[in-house]
Amino acid sequence: MPNLTKQKNAAGKLIEFGMVSHTADEVAQRTHADKGDRPLRFQGQGKILLALSQDDGLSQKELATRLNLAVQSTAEFVNKLVKKQLVTKEKSTTDRRKTIIRLTDLGRETAATETSKVPAYLDSLTNTELEQLTKILTKINDNLYDEIDAMTPTQSNKFKATVADHLRDWFM
C-alpha cells in the first residue's frame, strides 16, 4: 500500500506539470507569433487528425463514431481542417452519401510533428530516469484506460486503440 504523502507529492508534481507545460507552449506560440499554429491536442480538430493518421480515408460518420462525437461536430472540425489544408473531403464513389476524409501531406506531417517532437525538457533526464518515467507512465496510462473503460463500456476500446496505436507508430 503506497504511502499517502508520496502519492500527494507525485500528484502535485503531475498537476504542476500540466500547468507548466500548458503555459510553456502558450508562451512559445506567442513568442514565435508564427501563423495560427495552435497546439492541436487530443480534442476537436486534433482528435480527427490523430484518428486519420492511424486510419486514413474514414468517412465522417466513422470518425464521429470512433471519436464519440456528434456527426455535426465532426463535420465542423473536418471543415476547419479542410480550410487549414490538413485534410481533404471527397465523395465516396461506391456510396455517394459518404464523404471520405483523407489527410493531406501537410496534415500527415502536422500530426507527426505534433507528437514526434521530443520536448527539450527531456534532455535533462538520464537514461535510467527515462526508463523509469516510461515504465511509470505506462502503468498510469493503463490505469486511466481502465477507468475510461469502466465508465464507458461501449466505445472506449476504440478510443484506446486510436490513441495508443497512433503513438506507437510514431514513437516505436
Add this chain to the structure above:
Amino acid sequence: MPNLTKQKNAAGKLIEFGMVSHTADEVAQRTHADKGDRPLRFQGQGKILLALSQDDGLSQKELATRLNLAVQSTAEFVNKLVKKQLVTKEKSTTDRRKTIIRLTDLGRETAATETSKVPAYLDSLTNTELEQLTKILTKINDNLYDEIDAMTPTQSNKFKATVADHLRDWFM
C-alpha cells in the same frame, strides 16, 4: 547524453498521458453529470483562483499583471467566479478606483480540492515508483520554468511563484 529512443518513448508516454487523462476526466464529468463542475485548470478562471489562493485580496489590475492577462479578460473571469460564488469583489477604501478580489470559503475550498485530490491511478504505483516519478517531474518542471523564463524575461518569475508556491502549500 540520453538515448534518443528512450527519450522518444518517454515523450510518447507523456503525450499519451495528456490525452488519456484529459479524456478520462471528460468522461468522468459526463457520467456524473453533476453540476457544472468543470475541472478548472490553470487557465482563465482557474488561474485567478490559484493566484488568489496564494495571495488573497489582490486588485483586478494586480491579477492581470501577475497572470499576464488583459484587464478586461481578468474582469470577465472574476465576474464569472463571482457568479459561482467563489470570489467576492469589493471597492478598496483607500483607493476607490481599485476593486479588491477575495476568495470566499467556497472558493478557497474549491482551489484546494481541485489540486489536493489524489488521482486514483496513483494507487497502482509503489513507493519507489512514486519517489522516482516525483524526482523526475521535479526536474522536468524546473526545466519548463527555465524555458518559460528564457522566453518571457519579464513576468515569468511571478508565474513560477504562483504555481509552485500554491502547490507546495497544498502538498507538502
Add this chain to the structure above:
DNA sequence: CCTTTTAATCAGGTCCCCCTGACTAAAATT
C-alpha cells in the same frame, strides 16, 4: 415502387479563453 434508414448539411446555441477599442470615475501631477 415506395418507405425507411443512413450520411451529411445548415442553422442556431452554449460555454470557454482571450483581445482591442471606447469611455467613466477617481487619484496623482502639474
Add this chain to the structure above:
DNA sequence: AATTTTAGTCAGGGGGACCTGATTAAAAGG
C-alpha cells in the same frame, strides 16, 4: 484648478469545443 494617469466597465470580436433540431440526398429493403 486643470490635466494626465490609472483601474475598471461596456461593447464587440475571434477562435475553440461541443450539442440539438430540421432538412436533403442517396442507399436499402419490403
